[in-house]
Amino acid sequence: MIPYGRQEITDNDILEVEKVLRSDFLTQGPIVPKFEKSVADYCGASNAIAVNSATSALHIACLALDLGPGDWMWTSPNTFVATANCGLYCGANVDFVDIDLNTYNMSVKALTDKLAEAEKSGLLPKIVIPVHLAGQPCDMIAIYELSKKYGFKIIEDASHAIGASYNLTKVGSCSHSDIAIFSFHPVKIITTGEGGMALTNDEMIANRLTHLRNSGNTRNKIFMQPRPENEIWNYQQIELGFNYRMTDIQAALGLSQLKRLDKFISRRREIAKHYDKAFDCLPIKVPVQLKGTLSSYHLYPICIEENKNEITQKEIYNILWKNKISVSLHYIPVYLQPYYQSLNFKRGYCPNAESYFKSALSIPIYVGLSLENQNKVINIISNSFLEYKQE
Ligand SMILES: *Cc1c(COP(=O)(O)O)cnc(C)c1O
Numbered sequence: 040m041i042p043y044g045r046q047e048i049t050d051n052d053i054l055e056v057e058k059v060l061r062s063d064f065l066t067q068g069p070i071v072p073k074f075e076k077s078v079a080d081y082c083g084a085s086n087a088i089a090v091n092s093a094t095s096a097l098h099i100a101c102l103a104l105d106l107g108p109g110d111w112m113w114t115s116p117n118t119f120v121a122t123a124n125c126g127l128y129c130g131a132n133v134d135f136v137d138i139d140l141n142t143y144n145m146s147v148k149a150l151t152d153k154l155a156e157a158e159k160s161g162l163l164p165k166i167v168i169p170v171h172l173a174g175q176p177c178d179m180i181a182i183y184e185l186s187k188k189y190g191f192k193i194i195e196d197a198s199h200a201i202g203a204s205y206n207l208t209k210v211g212s213c214s215h216s217d218i219a220i221f222s223f224h225p226v227k228i229i230t231t232g233e234g235g236m237a238l239t240n241d242e243m244i245a246n247r248l249t250h251l252r253n254s255g256n257t258r259n260k261i262f263m264q265p266r267p268e269n270e271i272w273n274y275q276q277i278e279l280g281f282n283y284r285m286t287d288i289q290a291a292l293g294l295s296q297l298k299r300l301d302k303f304i305s306r307r308r309e310i311a312k313h314y315d316k317a318f319d320c321l322p323i324k325v326p327v328q329l330k331g332t333l334s335s336y337h338l339y340p341i342c343i344e345e346n347k348n349e350i351t352q353k354e355i356y357n358i359l360w361k362n363k364i365s366v367s368l369h370y371i372p373v374y375l376q377p378y379y380q381s382l383n384f385k386r387g388y389c390p391n392a393e394s395y396f397k398s399a400l401s402i403p404i405y406v407g408l409s410l411e412n413q414n415k416v417i418n419i420i421s422n423s424f425l426e427y428k429q430e
Contacts, residue, residue, distance in 0.1 A: 082211030174335030255280030
């Protein structure tokens, strides 16, 4: 089976994890802060808070920006369900902004129009969550300018985009957002098994994220309230938090992987370039890179365009699976999921996201993909255009 994505684990990764297993601390010891500092330094952000998943990071990021009942959170429909769910966890209303058919990211035009409408009805969002799909950064300057005009906060869902850059800064620097989040799930660029991180340049937000991942507890004297001298108070719960902590076992794997991040990105970009060339003459739209951006190529989504032989996305999907290539689709528009349908979203709500959904396929891209296997994928796709329906 050739998967669409997978982790790369080396002997050194295993050694680093083993060291933790033989040490004094299994969870949140000395390695978690080391991993946090390394990621923050890599991205150029002042704070990084490691948690047990990107889903958790999104949840506490929304809470740290005071999202609650009655508020609106907007995101892209072309994302993993967790990006939308975090708004619902906070009791807020969630809505979707259609995508741009060039980048498959949230459309700035659609966002601009929707904000103007929302202002009239007094239902402006408190938070907007752009998603850097496949590792292609969104137009953050434009979204940032809109946030200043309309007064919303920005959380970047950068689950796909560690190692990508925008305008000469790394994604995660938060130069145009309040918080950026990463995922370290095994199919993502670097992995900790399960894991996530929230980055921010705001000290207050960083403190709240730190409390929220740890049941709302603090040992920091700055936040603790005065108590009688003769009582022992070595920690205090100051808000309602969760156990979203990352373990040192996970952080050791992450730290070891981080050392290879730049190598991972250049390998992914090499694979992407090979696909770009191979599909040049076929009715396939390959991922674009906007000027001034560098994609991390977490995914390589192709869109099957109209063609003479009328081969559809679904048919190519089936052919690839028959040949033991487990292609995937990123993503089914979130609001078409049965759960979101029960919240009354209608088919046709975001036409671009739906048209992408009907033509896109995520084909294999990962560090360990051999040239031989990549060529196999290319040949099967190319041949399916040549041979199909010629009987
Ligand atoms: C993977 C992913 C998430 C969730 O990440 P977990 O670490 O699995 O919780 C959220 N958003 C996007 C866009 C993702 O791809």
